[in-house]
Structure formats: C-alpha cells, structure tokens
Amino acid sequence: MELEVKTAEPKPKQLKLADYKTDVHNDWCPGCGDFGILSAVQMALNDLQIEPHRAVIFSGIGCSSKLPHFVKVSGIHTLHGRSLPFAIGAKLANPALTVVCAAGDGDGLGIGVGHFVNAGRRNVDFTYILHNNGVYGLTKGQASPTLRLGVKTKSLPMPNINEGVNSLLLALASGFTFIARGYSYEVKHLKELIKQGILHKGSAYIDVQQPCPTYNDINTKDWYAGEDRMDANTRNPLPRIYKLEDTGYDPLVKADSSDEEIQQKINRFIEKAMEWGDKIPIGIFLKNESVSTYEMRIQERIKTYFSSPPGTRNIADTEGCSNADLSAFFAELQVT
Amino acid sequence: MELEVKTAEPKPKQLKLADYKTDVHNDWCPGCGDFGILSAVQMALNDLQIEPHRAVIFSGIGCSSKLPHFVKVSGIHTLHGRSLPFAIGAKLANPALTVVCAAGDGDGLGIGVGHFVNAGRRNVDFTYILHNNGVYGLTKGQASPTLRLGVKTKSLPMPNINEGVNSLLLALASGFTFIARGYSYEVKHLKELIKQGILHKGSAYIDVQQPCPTYNDINTKDWYAGEDRMDANTRNPLPRIYKLEDTGYDPLVKADSSDEEIQQKINRFIEKAMEWGDKIPIGIFLKNESVSTYEMRIQERIKTYFSSPPGTRNIADTEGCSNADLSAFFAELQVT
C-alpha cells in the first residue's frame, strides 16, 4: 500500500502552508514533540487543500490540546477527555466538515477512554490524533495510561504502579477502521498518516509517539533514535523507530476480504502492535474498508440527511414560524 | 488445564448453599438468564466455603445489578457503570476481602467501560462478572454495546446503528489477566469459571452470555441451543455454545512463558474470541500468571500494607488522639 497521498492539482487560488498558521503565541516547552505534530497537521491540511472554514480541530485538555489555537481552521478546545463526543456531535450535525481531534494520552486513554471505546462502534468519519508522551504534561508529569509498569520518569515519586495500555490493540478491539502510529520527529511521514486518516471514510486513530523533554526522561528523542545503543560495527545508533511500509506490511482489509485473510491480517497486526522497546513500528497498521460509516447508516434511515443535515436544515418558514408539519403525529394522539 | 476446582475438605462447620441465599423477593422476569448466574455465584462461594462476611459483591445499576441483594454476603449496589472503582477501593482498603463484581453489559461496557480499560492496567484481585444480554434491560430494552450492527431486537424502533464490541478482545487489550466466557444456562460450568476467577490472583473477567427473554428476542435460549438449525441427519438442534476445554485449548500463560509462546497463545485467543454466530466458545480464554497484582505492588512500597491495611489500621492511641508521628515531616518544613 502506498503511504503517500497524491494531492489535488494546484487550484487557481492555492492555499499556502502559512494560511494554516495562527499568530497565537505557542507556549510549549522548547523541544516538545508537539511541535512536530502541529506541523504535520498544518501540512496535511494544506496538502489536501482543505478550505480552513470547512475544517475543525477538536481537542481535550492538556499541553497537546492547545494545538487547535495554533492552526487557522476552526478550533474547539473542549474538556478533559471529551474531544470525541464534541467532535462527533459537530460532525453528525454537519457531515460536510473535516473533523480532526487532537488529544493527550491522559486525556484520550485515561479519563476519555470510554468515549474512545464507544466511538469505535460507530465509525463516524473523523481523524483522531493521540499525543502519546507517557505523562500528564500540563499537570506536571504524573504517569499517563501508556507508561509501562515500573518505569520511573523524572517527576514520579515512585516507579509507575500501573501497566501501560497498548492503544493500538485497544483501537482494534474498539472497532476503529483505520489504525496507525506516527512519530513526532518523522514529520513528513506523520503528515502522510494524517492525510490518509482524513481521506479514510470512518474513524481513524493515529497514535503519535511524542517525546516530552520536560517530564519524560525515559522515552526521549535520543531513546527513539537509539542513541543509547550503538551498533558495534558502524558505531551508529540503532534507531528504535522503523517503518511498517518498509517491511511489506499490508494493512488493507477490503469489503470482500475473506475471513481467513482478515484473521491473518489481525494476527499480523497484533504481532506488530505488541512490538515495543527495541523495535517500534510506525505506519498504517489497519485500513478497513468493509465497514459503513455512521453517517451512511443515518442516511439509510433519513433520506435527506446529507442534503439537509441537522446543522443547516431550515427550521422556520418565511414568517419565522416553525416549518414542521406535525399533523400526522398529532393525528396519532387525537381523540375528538 | 483442569476447569474444575478441587474444593476444600468439608470443615467441621460446613456452610451450605442455603447460607448464601437471602429471602429478598427476586423480581427478575420469568426465564431471565440472570437466575443461572445468581445460582452459579452462590454455588461458587459455597464450593469455596468463603465465609459470608469476608465476601462482598459489588454491582452497578440494571436488572443484573440487583444480584447482590439475593446473595447473603455483603452487597454493594452502586451507581450505573461504577462497580469497578467502588470495588477496587474496598479491596485495596482491605485486601483480605473476596471481591466479586456483577455488572450489565450496558453498565460495564457502555457507561462504565473507562473503568474497565483502566482496571486492566492495575490487576487488582477481583472477579468481574458481566451479564451480557445485548440490551439495556431495566430501561426497557435499548441496544447495549454488545449488540451487533443491524440487529433489531423487539423494543428497538430501528435496527441497531452501532457495531457491537467484542468484550473478550477488549479485556485482553486492557490487560485483564484472566479472561473467560460462560453461559447462564450452563450453571455448573459457569460456577467453575467463577471459582477459577476468584482463585486467580489478579483481575478476572467473565463474560456471561445471558438471554433476556423480555427484550432480546434474537439471542434467546433457543438460539444458543441452536433450535433454529437442525442437523439434517440426527434431527437434533445444533447448539451454538461449545466448550473451549473440549477442544484442548490451553489458556495458561506462566511467568516463564516464552515471547513466542505468548504470541501464539494470543493469536489463538483472538481466533476464538472472534468466533460468533454459528460457534460460540465458552470456557477460560486466558489465565496469565506472569503479572503482579496491584496489592503486591503496594506491598513493595508499604511494607506493612497486608498486615495493617488502610481499612483496619489503627489510627488513634488509647486516649483517642492521633497516633501518627509526623515529626519527621514537620522537621522538613521547620524553620526556627
């Protein structure tokens, strides 16, 4: 499968990368992995030439969740853990919007994980970017749900007492139809993942390994780059990050894939998803095209859903009165 | 692996099954699958000869969550979706308690699934029984998170618009160390699962397929029994339910299992967990003995945790004054 997305031919009034940037002061720490994610988001939107007013970025609360303020598309900075239901509401009310969510790992996999699991069952068309830094950044470095058992980052008084959750596996179990992992210092690669996620029809989950130089002194940029382990021969570091697509991994499940094929793909998925430590794969783990979106399911019930969605349907007549003709419903209840 | 648990030699003052029953009127619908689960719980407690005051059953809200009132051990009928954190609090404050949770599928996998996922990371020693009936029983039959896409049970105005979640897969992704499935009309088998779950050191998850004759007219007792599909030859129904242990399936992961073995077991697990429809396996899917319990992790930090746990540690001296000697902490802050 091609990772790179061929983008639209330049239109007469081509939007530039700068058009996706705000002049809001960015107060992330120097060296924070979030900068790479921000760039990748802006680049992806620009590559896809999405008109800024048609895109909305939702976020929760955390360092990472400040992201929408730095992107010049509409941005809804919601509550801790709640970006998904806000986003789903907005998307279902106006299915023409391009909806992206940015959440922290505490935000999305701790307090907000109930929405994550339940979103999987719906397959609403959005792209969910999880800033996975192993810590609660904005509250000063407590362990996040992805930090592994026994790890002691800088600001923990004791080693982590909980096991870390494998978010790729969780996304699979929850039913996400697009599952990928990126790395915040592989900006171009990440940009392609985000584009693929946006183009995918359905719920796309992208786990992004994001170093937090301030609080996570274990999973640092150097660690990902393998600076702590040198190849005895080349004397070069042995990077932990590698690309799935370089191994011939095929994430595609089609509507007509056989059960056997699917089972095989899932076994492969799990094998890759469980890799950690010495080898950390990035790339697209799953792209399942066999599942309808929630919007399509609504459309089956409400024939005018796409043409006249909840957000923009006219509800009043020219005189400002309700235009709902409820006579049929009143008739059901009428007695005299 | 043996499913059956050899139980303690009858003690002088043997507790009888009746000792685990209350005389509270049971108001479940006739034919409800919950009755089988109730019996299995009572039998398991009795088989293990657990003294009633040492056991506590927690539940959420729903038909199924009325269960604790019918069992004569302490019973805490909590809030919708919250049985797990209540139970974990009680267990951590008194690790000598035998803690069982009973929850509905809406309760445990809808509103409460955030606690489920996060409980997996802890591995506190409890047994969690999920009454999986595909519906929200007590609120009159809305679709629960396990009901599959497109299924239209009796009380739904339209076919289900969400995909169902696979709770076994979810339990695996969350980190549960004991994962099983039972069927509420296989009471003895279920009883053994519950006993195994209680004896397991860590978080045990038992999904119980539970027919709700009132609202779920799809996954009925007859359906599980295969009454709708007859063997052409024998003219007997072809039951959907079968037992994993009859197929030689081995759920055991030991502390010293090799990575390869674990990967294999997980592949097998997933294959089985994904079976549905024509073949529905019950039995123990996973018993992972390689993970420490949360209580053990606390004990490593607080040496007197088991001997003097939060619930029963003495906090006052004989005169009724605080017995905490905080002089060392005050010294840290003292300035003159």
Next chain:
Amino acid sequence: MVVNKLSWMTGGAQGSGVDSAANIFGRSCTLGGLHVYGKREYYSNIIGAHSYFQIRVDEKPIRSHVDTIDMLVTFDEETLFRHYGEVVKGGAILYDPALVEMTLSRIPTLEPEVISKITAELNEFGLPPTVKGILSIAEQRGAKLFPIPFAELLGTLEAEMGKDAGANLKKTVNTMAVVSSLGILEFDFDMIVKGIEVQFSAKRKVVSMNVKAAEKAYEYANREYSKQFTFRLKKIITDEKRLYLQGTQAVALGKLAGGCTFQTYYPITPASDESVYLEAHETFRLTDGTDSQEGSIVVVQTEDEIAAITMAVGAALSGARAATATSGPGFSLMAEGTGWAGMNEVPVVITVYSRGGPATGLPTRHEQGDLLFSLYAAHGEFPRLVLASGDMEEAFYDAVRAFNYAEQFQTPVVHLIDKALANSTQTYPMFDTRKVIINRGELLAEDAVVTNGSEMYKRFELTEDGISPRARLGTAGAIYWNTGDEHDELGHITEDPENRNRMMEKRMKKLETAAQVIPLEEKVNFFGPKEADATIVSWGTPKGAILDAMELFEKDGLKVNFLQVRLIHPFPVEYVSGVLNRAKRKINVEMNFSGQFASLVRQHTGIAMDHLIVKYNGRPISRDEIYESVTMIMTNPKAPRKVVLQHGA
C-alpha cells in the same frame, strides 16, 4: 346519579397489561368527548411488581388525581389488597370471584409495611387475611362488591368462538374487566369499540376478539350491577379537537415543533421515553407543502450522559438546535459539560425529568428534588436559564421556548419536567403549531459574515447586551475558536485579569438581558383573586392539584390565589416580591424534603414563606391533599409551619 365525574383505578402486575387496559378506558372516555387525567405508578421492575393506573373523568378539563377511588377494577389479588382502603362509600370494587380465598402471605411483592397495615386492620375487624377479608371490610365501609366471573364469561366466549381461540382469549381478561366497569357506568358501547380499535391499532388481529369479549363483559356487568351503582358516564358531543397524550410526548412534540434537529440521550427512567418517541418519529413533513419527509431529527443514543451533553453541544456548534434529555443521575454527570457550554455561550437545551432522589433513589417515583442543583450544577459561574413546566401544554410550548431562549441568549437552558408529568396522561385541546415562533437570536446566515481582510470574525465580540453574533462551524469567513479556558474575543486563551473581568461581565450580562427581554407571561402564571386570604406559591406539576383544589376553595368561600413561577432563573424577583408583599398567608407547595423553592424565594426576596406544604414519599400531590392541607392551615391557628403530605400507595 353522579354523571361524568369519576375516579377510576385499575392495577396489576407489570407486564400483565395494566397499561393497555387503562388506556382502553381512557381512550373510550376521550372518544366520548370526556376529559381525563391519568396517573401511573409502577416499580423499578420489568415484570411482576404491582403497578396501577388511576384515571379521573370529567366533562371539563381536569388536571390532577384525587385520594379516593369511585371504581376499583381488578383482575388480580394484589391490587385488591393494596387499594381496597381507598374506595369511597358508594363506590365499587370489581373483582374476580375466583380469587376470594387468596391469602395475604401468598404475595411476595407486598412490603412489610403494607402487610402489617392490612393485618392490623383485618385483626381489628376480626377477619381472615384473605381477599374475602378485605372485601368484607370494604363492604362494611360502604363499597359495593361486583364480582365478575371471568372464567365463566371466557367459557361462554370459547364455546361461541371455538377452542382455538382459547389461549388468546385469556389475554382479554383485562379488556373484560375494564369494559365491565364501563358497562356498569352505561357508557356508549360504540365508543368502547373505537377505544379498543385505537388501542390495538398495531395488532389488528386481536381487535375482534377483544370486541367480542367486551360485548360479553359489558352486557353481563350492565345487567347485573348497573342498577346498584349511582355513577354514570355519558358521551358528550364536542367539536373541540383534543389530544390524549403523555408528558414525554408533549415535550417531544414541542422539540420537533421548535426545530430541534439533534437529540442525544442515554437511557434513563423516565426521560428516555421522550427520546424513543423522537426516534420513532425521526422524519416528518415540512409546511412547505411538498410531500417529502424533509423534516428530520437525528437521535443519538450515547455511551453515557457526559457524551450526551457534550455531543449535543458539538451539534449546536454546527448550528443544530440540539438537546438532550435525562433524569437526576444523568444530569449529575452533565454538570461539567453544561459549564463548558456556558463558558462558550453555546445554546443547548437540557430537559431534566426529576424523579425520586438522591442517587438511584426511587427511579420510577416522583419528586421535585433537583431544583437547586439545576441552578448551580457545575463549578464556577456562568449564565443559564432554568424553566419549569407545570403541565403538558406548558411543557410543549416551553420546549419550543427553551430553544428560543438558548439561541437568543446563547447559553444552556435547563427545562425542568418531572416524573409525574412524564408519565401521566391527559386530554388537551389540540396544540396550535401556528403559535410556534422560531427565534434564532443572533445567528449569522451563511453569507452574513463580513470581515474586512485583516480582521477576523470575533465569536466573543464584546457587545452592550452581552450577546455576540454567532456563526455555525463551517460558515465561510467565520473561522473561530472555543475554549473552556478564559478567552479573548477570538476565542483564544488569555489569563489577563482585565479581559477576565470583561468576559465575566459580558457573559453574566446576558442574565440581565434575558430578565428584561422575556415577557412576564412567560415567567409566571397568576391565578385567582388579586386579594386573598392565602397565597400559594409553587412551581412545576403541583400546578394541576392546586388549580383543581382552588375550585373547591371557591365553593367553600375561601379566598386563595396562586402564583406559579415558570422561569426559575433568572428569577422574577420584582414580580414575586410584589405578590408576596401583598400576600396575607404565604404557603409554599413543592415535592421535596426541604422546600427548595421556598429557600430560593427567600434568597431573592428576603421573604420567608409562612408555611411549607411538602411531600417526599415518592408519590405526586393530589387535589385532595392540597385542599385539606391548605384548608387546615387557613382554619387552624396552630397549623405547623411544615406540613408533610403522606398520601399514595
């Protein structure tokens, strides 16, 4: 003869068809031009526990239940044991004579309290603990006993219709019981047939069998008992168009009329009935005359109430008139999301159906215990509107207004309904959808966003009245930001103290604006004479019982007036002060323990109510309770400050 004035009741195990039986009665009466008020009581149970349905019938509109029963229609023993004591002298008990030997101890669902009360009474009378025993007490107190030999009647029917009908015939027992009562009342049989047809419109097949059963029962009961009974129901010819509906339907219809296009919910008693109704009515026509089902509402069942409120808010951001409906436990989970909507000035409607609290409480029982919580839910300070409807008609129109207010003032609106209203049934003159005005406030049209090149659209522009022009997400030219943090006009985070002051003042200003803009008649209702010896103050569903009791006060020559507050927040301080300053004896009526509304009145006006009439046993207030308690307060100089009402099974 008492004509067209009746208090009627039936009961039985949940799932045994009590509702459908009662509805046949209710529908027949309404088809015959009569008004009804019906009240349903049931346990938090699916099958087996006792439920009952009390219906009052009259020629004029009635709005409440009474404490007594003129006709108790039963087909099981539990209903007899629970309700025999409520039947008036001269009233009737219809029952199955096969049950007379049934004993009290055979009914596992009776609470110890109930058993001991009955036992005490039986002992007093020296009677055995059987149906026979309690019937005997009832008879001694003046009730007429009308046994209906169901088995016999069924036998005849079976003989007529053939054996095959047998099993299904048994299911008509409810119908037979109900129609027996109508037979005794000599009500127009055609109306009964129509009633059965409407009731079983979804199961056409059973109609004829039920009609046959009805004929038998009608004829038998009419023949045997009519002459002994002094109540009658007579058909009335009217050309008024009427609805026979439940509270949840009234709200749902109001939402549809009000242009609600997005509703989220998580199942909960009694709120989810509203959402399920909406789901089943998700498409409809528009008044543009086209034949297509262009009208629609998307109803989403969410994973919990946190998602319900936040998803509704998300939809509102995209421009939908969005709402969610819930009850106490769900509302508790919505606090944080409501605060976010307040901070970001998002119009969203939260319909809260109060039920018995705290915690899970009495999930199928009644209470008005969430008043103060609805005012203060969520940390911090932000504007919100709280309105409370007193009956179904108000609920319908308030459902519309809630959206208008939400969009006019760009803020969450809590619409308080309660269990009693949700599950009662009542006749109303047809609602007038032409009265439904849609006011979307300062919502910018697609092409209305004009920003000159360098200037951005300011979602939170500072204005005189606190209201900033609002754009939907997706509007060209109107990129903007929201954040739960304090923000500037663009919606970006800022912690500047001066901006903070301006934004707090801007948001809170909207409460003042709302207080000015909303007309008085939408805030309060005032009933009765201007000058009176007692002034009742209340909110929500006690309205019906109070209004019905006021007719009795008038008859008694007692001068009582009644102030109903509908807009709870912003509180109509001046008007309420005015009324209370004039009032001689100030009586507060509400359905909770502590008199929450009375404390709110004092908070706003400094005025302490002289008396609190409260009720917190989970059962709604009846007309009789208001009548008796208010009369007692007015006539007894030593009346206690707090009167706790106790009635209800």
Next chain:
Amino acid sequence: MVVNKLSWMTGGAQGSGVDSAANIFGRSCTLGGLHVYGKREYYSNIIGAHSYFQIRVDEKPIRSHVDTIDMLVTFDEETLFRHYGEVVKGGAILYDPALVEMTLSRIPTLEPEVISKITAELNEFGLPPTVKGILSIAEQRGAKLFPIPFAELLGTLEAEMGKDAGANLKKTVNTMAVVSSLGILEFDFDMIVKGIEVQFSAKRKVVSMNVKAAEKAYEYANREYSKQFTFRLKKIITDEKRLYLQGTQAVALGKLAGGCTFQTYYPITPASDESVYLEAHETFRLTDGTDSQEGSIVVVQTEDEIAAITMAVGAALSGARAATATSGPGFSLMAEGTGWAGMNEVPVVITVYSRGGPATGLPTRHEQGDLLFSLYAAHGEFPRLVLASGDMEEAFYDAVRAFNYAEQFQTPVVHLIDKALANSTQTYPMFDTRKVIINRGELLAEDAVVTNGSEMYKRFELTEDGISPRARLGTAGAIYWNTGDEHDELGHITEDPENRNRMMEKRMKKLETAAQVIPLEEKVNFFGPKEADATIVSWGTPKGAILDAMELFEKDGLKVNFLQVRLIHPFPVEYVSGVLNRAKRKINVEMNFSGQFASLVRQHTGIAMDHLIVKYNGRPISRDEIYESVTMIMTNPKAPRKVVLQHGA
C-alpha cells in the same frame, strides 16, 4: 529606616527558577526569625510564561499580600515590564543592566491589554518602548534603580573558580539576584547560607557554588546600594518553633494526622500537589514509639474523578478514613458519587481546591466560585457538611475535623480550600498534633456486632439522632447491603412510601444533629469589637487580608468587626443572624462574581448585605484592597452596593 517590614517580589519565566529563588529569600528570612507570607502567580503553562512570587516579611505573623512592592528583584525583562508600576516611592528595582535596550514588542507572552497599558504610559512620558523607558518612569515616580551587573559578577566568579564551573554558574543568577536584595537589606549572611542549604538539600552538589555566588552578590549589592535604601531586614532570635509551608502541605499533614489511610486523586491544578506530597510521604512512624514505619497511607491515582470519588467511597466502606482531593472540573464529575455516599451514609472527605471557573477557566488562578455548587452538587436531597478554611492552620485542623465529622455523621464532607491558600507560603507556629483528636463516631469494633441468631445486623437502623452504628465490610456478624435506591434498614431496595419518609427523615436528621453537636468555635470565628460601625462577613481565604486590614482600621480609629463562617453547611443560622441583626453596616467579602455567600446568608436569615466586595479577575484579594474598599464604603455615603476589586497582574 523601615526595619523588618517589607514587600518583596521576584519574577521570571516558568522553569527559570523563580520559585527556588523566592524560596531562598523566604527561607533565609524565616531562618532569621522573621514571619513571611508568600504568594505565587503563574500561567497554565509549563515553561516560558511569566510567573512571579511576592513575599511580605514582618516580625509578627502576616497573612496577606499588599498591592505595592518595596523591592522588585528581576533577572529578565518581562518582569520589569509587568511590575515596574507597582514599586513604591522609595522602593527599589534590581535588574540586569544588560537588558535595558530590550523592547516591549520582543516579548511574545505579554497580553495585548498589558502592552497597550504600558505603551500608553510610555507615550505619556514620551519614552521609548524599552526597559530603559519603563525604568525611567519608575525612577521619576521615586523608585531607586539598582542595576546588578550579573555578567560581570559571573565573570569574576568564573575567574576564581575555573572555567569548568561556567555553565553551572549561569544557573546561579537567580540566587545572585535574590541575595543582592538581601545584601542591600543587610540581612544576616549566615541565614542566607542556611537558606541556600535548605533550598538545595536535595542537590547538595550545587550548594557551594550558590554560596559563592551569594557572597559575590551580597558584597557587591551591599556595597553599592545599601546606603541609598531605607529598608532593612534584621535577624530576630526566637525560640518559637515555626513551620514554613504551603496550603497543600498543611492539608496533607492534616490528613495524615487525622488518620487518613486512603486517598485517591486524578491530577489537577492545584489539588494534585497535595496528593503528590502524600505519595512522597506514604509511610511514617506511629506514636507507639516503635521504630517501624507502621504508619501509612495508600494513594491511588485514578483514571478520572468519577473513579476518584467512588474508589474513596469503596475504601471508606472497608473502614478506611478515605478522601479525595480535586478542583472545580473534577468536583463537577464527582456529583453523582457524592450523592451515593450521602444516600448510603458513607463517611468520605472531598477536599475541593477552588480555582478560576467556569469550565477550565483560569486553572492556575484564584476564585471562590464553587460555594453554592458544593452545597447542591448531585441530584436529590441528602445531608452533607461543607466547611471552608481561612488559612493554613485552619486547613490543617479542619482536615482532621472533616474526617471526624464524616464519621460522626456518616456523610460526605466537602472541605473547601482554594487556589490562593494552596499555593501561598506562610510561617506558622508549629502545629500541635496532640490537639488532634480522632472521633470515629459509631464505628463498630470487630467484635462489637451482636445480633441474636435470627436477627441481621441493620446498617440503616432507625435511631433518634439519625445515626446508625456502622460496620466495616469484612466484620464478622455484620453482613449488610448498600444501594443507591431507597432502602430498608438492612439496605435492601424498597419503594414503600412510609419507609421512604422514615429514611429521608433519618438521613436529613443528621444535619440537625450535626448543627447541635458541633461546637460554635468550630463553626465561626469572630474578630474585633462586639459593637462596630461596620461588620465584615466572609469565608475562606479573604480572612488573611481582612485581619491584616483590621489592624489598619484600628489605627484609623474605624470600628470594624469581622465574622468568618467556617461551617457553611449546616449553616450557623442563629449565630449569623445574631451578629447581623446587631450590625450597622453589613459588608460581604468574597472572591466571586455574584456574591454567593451573601445570597446564602439571605437564604438562611432573610438579611440582605448592604455591600458586596467581590473580585473575579483571578487574583486574590490584598490587604490594601480590603482596607481601601471598606474605608470607602464607610466614609462615602454614595458608595455603590457592589464594589469590584481589580488589582493584580
């Protein structure tokens, strides 16, 4: 000479060592026997945004900050731009002369509001938008400018210590700036060395380098500027044992002293500092004299605040003194769990650290906006206690009392603390742990459950005072049930209306019991003369500013007294009414928009406050603000009813 009376401030980017610098100052002063009050302000940011630390020093205890700065100690330009205007005539500004050419526009973190204010002022004076410009303004207003040539001093040091020290030396700039100020103040150098030692006790290696830097800075600044400056700090010999601590530490220590053995939390500003402190101090000795660390607390970081409250409740059921600590957003999520605890009579303590709301609001700023929410959080009615501490000492003892109340009355207790208290530092006489009495109420010992054969232990036994003997889960003989549904004495569900009444009355009775049992001195504090011309009423942290201002009123001959309410619920109605009925001019002081406490006073007493002094810009109230606003109200007959305080950067 002004001796031992100083308002001092330092500031800088987050992460640049502002805190540690300020603490060196604070510690040195406290080690020298002086009292300090320190206030910290910072953005919701990790690195880079401006934070500042203001410290007042005095010989007697002080409890608040003031609006002016006597000494502004800086090492960056932003601090100069933000705070130059606050320096008093005769005060000093210490700064790095290398920064004087820095321009306003180069600082991206300044809000537009701040920039335009400074620009306006510079324009007025006709000065350029540089550090030089604002220093010139300050100088014209009478501030002394004391440049400290950090680069030069570092150069000398490097020369002395060798090149290797270079990089690390740079980090001592903060120390140098702070010590420079102490040098000018001629404070005892030994105390400074001790202060540095204590501050860097965890990083021993850097101590000597900092001491060297301190020597240089002290000597330079003392030599150059002492004579020009009229403030001095002098060491005081005292044998009073004192603590120098923060609010979160006071609460944490109170919890440990009070026998809290189980604390849950979900990270949130500013509450989590308390839990992190507890986690780092999870084992300790007991007073039985043994050497072992038998004392312990289990601290659990949960997945969210719903889990935090419910897990704490679970632990309480097992007998633990259990608590959770949170701030507004988290508390919003705890509503439902709190209601369950109320319904099941579970003792649990919820420490709520108020911060700027609504929603995410101003997460690192101050507000008392959650008062009414804390009273009504959760649907339905149940008893709860709400207490609010006014300072750290109260916070310590109240943390103990919260558990005693919770167990005595078997109900949730909300302990209101706030951001100002959480993050300020203050000196106190050593807390007396012998004063800590543990009252576990009716908690049954392991062997105390006596039930005769057939009779079961009744968890919810009906009693006179509403309190039923409580057993831990796991107690032999004491099997019992809890349910959020209404229940009988055993804890099983029942919907019986009479039982409902009894249980509601039983639970609510506990509020009356609490009101009777809790001694007045734990409910309120009264300060000042009995008769006065103005009575201030307040709650929580304004206490410090009010008390400090009262010293000024006394000097001015104004008669002012002050009622601080500590037990908010059950409200001390009689006492408060008594005080207010005697009061001439009633002034309410609190940190929120709408005057929540004033409305509560009116709700309970009918008495309207004459004036509200409120503040909602996110910054705590200062002594000067109280002094000025109260004086204005007392002297200006046209003083507005509502005075909004505005100070704070």
